Amino acid sequence: MTDEQPDDLDAHEARRIVRDLATNSARVSVLPHAQKRKRQRRISFEDILRVLRGGTVTEGPYIAPKSGWWRFNVTGRSAGDEVTCVVEIEWKTKLLVVTVF
Incomplete structure (x- = not known):
């Protein structure tokens, strides 16, 4: 895969990149926004990392209208609770956590 954001992205490839x-x-x-929600919902940064490293893509990927980056939900378990992270890929350089629940 090139370093340019592709026109198509499936859940399997998104999972690998995450x-x-x-x-x-x-x-x-x-x-x-995600900082605010993680405080409200008592989700730690470590919880987020655990979900991103071991979770499953449960919605998307689709292109986010405002940013133009690929966006999707990653859901997993941390500390016995189900956690979902809505993330965008700043293509191949960074994961942006938009919100958590």
């Missing part, structure tokens, strides 16, 4: 990027926590950015 796992690769999430191996380095410096490549995961929690956006302000």
Whole structure:
């Protein structure tokens, strides 16, 4: 795959890219809305990393209207609870966590 964002992305490939990027926590950015929601819902950054590294794509991927990046939901378990992270891929460089629930 090239370094340009592709026109098509399936859930399997999205999952592979998320796992690769999430191996380095410096490549995961929690956006302000997600920061607020993680505090409200008592979800830690470690919970987010655990879900990104081991979860499943449960919705998407689709192109986010505002950013133009691929967006999808990743759902997994952390500390016994189901957690969903809505993420966008800043193509091949960073994961942007949009919200968590």
